Amino acid sequence: MAEVLRVSVVLPAGGTGERMGGGTPKQYCPVLGRALISRTMEAMERVSWISDVVVVVAPESVDLMKFIVHQYGHRRVSLVEGGPTRHRSIFNGLRAFLEDHSLGRALQKPEVVIIHDAVRPFVEEDVLQQITRAAKENGAAGAVRPLVSTVIASSSDGCLDHSLERSKHRASEMPQAFLFDVIYNAYLQCTDYDLDFGTECLHLALEYSKVRAKLVEGPPDLWKVTYKRDLYTAESIIKERLAKHLCIITHNKEDAIQIGFLLHESLKSQIKNVKAISSSMCKTAHELQGILLGQCYNFVCINVKESDFEETQKLTSLLQSSGICPSYPSVVVSVHLDFPEQSGTQDLSGIRDLAKEAQKADVLVYSLLIRFPKDEVQLQENVREASSIIMALIKDRNPVLTGQILVAGKK
Amino acid sequence: MAEVLRVSVVLPAGGTGERMGGGTPKQYCPVLGRALISRTMEAMERVSWISDVVVVVAPESVDLMKFIVHQYGHRRVSLVEGGPTRHRSIFNGLRAFLEDHSLGRALQKPEVVIIHDAVRPFVEEDVLQQITRAAKENGAAGAVRPLVSTVIASSSDGCLDHSLERSKHRASEMPQAFLFDVIYNAYLQCTDYDLDFGTECLHLALEYSKVRAKLVEGPPDLWKVTYKRDLYTAESIIKERLAKHLCIITHNKEDAIQIGFLLHESLKSQIKNVKAISSSMCKTAHELQGILLGQCYNFVCINVKESDFEETQKLTSLLQSSGICPSYPSVVVSVHLDFPEQSGTQDLSGIRDLAKEAQKADVLVYSLLIRFPKDEVQLQENVREASSIIMALIKDRNPVLTGQILVAGKK
Numbered sequence A, B: 001m002a003e004v005l006r007v008s009v010v011l012p013a014g015g016t017g018e019r020m021g022g023g024t025p026k027q028y029c030p031v032l033g034r035a036l037i038s039r040t041m042e043a044m045e046r047v048s049w050i051s052d053v054v055v056v057v058a059p060e061s062v063d064l065m066k067f068i069v070h071q072y073g074h075r076r077v078s079l080v081e082g083g084p085t086r087h088r089s090i091f092n093g094l095r096a097f098l099e100d101h102s103l104g105r106a107l108q109k110p111e112v113v114i115i116h117d118a119v120r121p122f123v124e125e126d127v128l129q130q131i132t133r134a135a136k137e138n139g140a141a142g143a144v145r146p147l148v149s150t151v152i153a154s155s156s157d158g159c160l161d162h163s164l165e166r167s168k169h170r171a172s173e174m175p176q177a178f179l180f181d182v183i184y185n186a187y188l189q190c191t192d193y194d195l196d197f198g199t200e201c202l203h204l205a206l207e208y209s210k211v212r213a214k215l216v217e218g219p220p221d222l223w224k225v226t227y228k229r230d231l232y233t234a235e236s237i238i239k240e241r242l243a244k245h246l247c248i249i250t251h252n253k254e255d256a257i258q259i260g261f262l263l264h265e266s267l268k269s270q271i272k273n274v275k276a277i278s279s280s281m282c283k284t285a286h287e288l289q290g291i292l293l294g295q296c297y298n299f300v301c302i303n304v305k306e307s308d309f310e311e312t313q314k315l316t317s318l319l320q321s322s323g324i325c326p327s328y329p330s331v332v333v334s335v336h337l338d339f340p341e342q343s344g345t346q347d348l349s350g351i352r353d354l355a356k357e358a359q360k361a362d363v364l365v366y367s368l369l370i371r372f373p374k375d376e377v378q379l380q381e382n383v384r385e386a387s388s389i390i391m392a393l394i395k396d397r398n399p400v401l402t403g404q405i406l407v408a409g410k411k
């Protein structure tokens, strides 16, 4: 955003999650092992032109939030204590850019401030850019979505008064953006009634700063995690996104190369990006970092019998020691070949301990034994079965099943 | 509903799913292996006092719907061809109660007609009862929900005109119910513009029959499956509900009884209803039907070594042959005990073929080997691990992993 001097974010996160039926406020509920708010903060920090992210937290949750910020390395986040209502919390967040606030470092006043929700983790740079530009031009802007249901006005006796024309109305979503002075001055002027009972910042900008916000059609994934079912949905969306990249790492031995090739052929019809590399190309944490930064969290390691699970071991220890704090758990499928003509069964029991250790660093290791018959057609069928199992493991990312030995093909 | 003479349903299902990004209309998308609309029809058929369910189908989908109705044994469903818009389709559905329609048997005109959506499968008897009663009293009634987002009116230049007071407005959801004559007469009088561009039946009842609908606050699960993410959500909700009941079937041998007891203790903290029965109590399809009708779709079968997997075999063949068309896939976890002092490993490879066969009847069989050490503390830890694995299998219901042998405890 070269055309804007400084853009920062206020993220009100003081809600108590009453609609979820009590219990943990939804911004602190885990989604793939990490509090939802951490995923939202990360979405903001991914955007290079955002300077500061002020998170407004209920007083009783400050310690928890400090832990989350530290645990996941959120470097551009400052914490501010919230007020009793949403508007009062946002106002506190805005004031943090002007005064010395108690909880963190001093912040610089931005030209444009984005206000978002802690419980909308799927916000993308694209829509942030659009509303920031629109705010710079118009003074205020907000994301909107078409109405899914017709909206009706009810009378005092609980009956239909009238229904609204759907095409003329929109659902007001987040993010919204404002010239800092536009929204700050609106807060300075608004009444206690506004601060206590209102929720809509666009309304304050209109009422007190006489600025008509530009409405920007946002994508459907902007929706607000409100009910328990929305947490399932968030998890499913992340899992689906994570299942789009896979890296196959193959030992340089003939059989391994053949299986690697066949798996690659079979998996590429189900996964958008399948990358196959030789094990020699994945030797350093630096190279691995490149793969992880490419948003790949799925690995298939093809081992050969003589080496037990050397390739898997190398990869998992790189993943554990790379110093990268990964956003999501990685899946490592340790593939082993089982030749019927060879006597004795492979001892893969060490995988169990390896998996237990790796799980501490959020690396999920599963073992997959592929029967390798002489018959070419049978082999291909086994590889198809192996691919289905790999896909199932990647899509579920189930920590409970790590260390298990799965089998593709009949003995 | 003793106080109402006859209640029937119209289920418009002619939508083409544009909001899902093209592809299969959402009512035909599979959720746990069955088209969404079949789950909605089933929700209606579960209610004893509903006479007929008229499903209005796009002409090009009639064959598909006939297949679904036959496949899942929907006995109270009649199909009617839809028109080009939602209102025209509903009107066709209503006419089916008055005329001989081409696609099925003759129907009797109901006193109250419920109009619902094909893509809201989680409708419960409770809300159907409430809106039916309210319709009988008031002429019309509809389920509503609080607004999740503020609704705003936009001006022609794409800016905010004003925002609506959230507390005075509601989202109009489904189901809705009407005295048949109230809604039918409204359709007879309404304009072509209404039929082509309107969507809201409550509005027609108000405008043309002068009936102000009673608004009934519905539960959150009434929401409409609109986006692809909603399909994930629907699947997660069903899986969560299915994970509330479990039946442990134990062979009458000392070790099996002990493991059965320990598993029961461990699982009952995670599952609402865990029932433990001796294998002798689960001998006939009749008894099994009782368990399935109690909404239990999860079984743990504890086998003893001498019998291989006799208990599992008995149960799965009962499940396959019982003639019950189950609503959901059943999970059978075949538990086996592994004693370190006994020589030789158990041959469980037959489980693979058993599982493949059972899957055709929607029975998902997994095998779980529990290490049975002499040390009591170690045994308890293994049982805890086994419980976690059982929970993971039940929650995921993954068909790809059937026939696999999982292990709890260290060799």
Ligand SMILES: [Mg+2]
Pocket (backbone or CB within 6 Å): A199, A200, A201, A202
């Ligand atoms: Mg607002």
Ligand SMILES: [Mg+2]
Pocket (backbone or CB within 6 Å): B199, B200, B201, B202
């Ligand atoms: Mg309607």
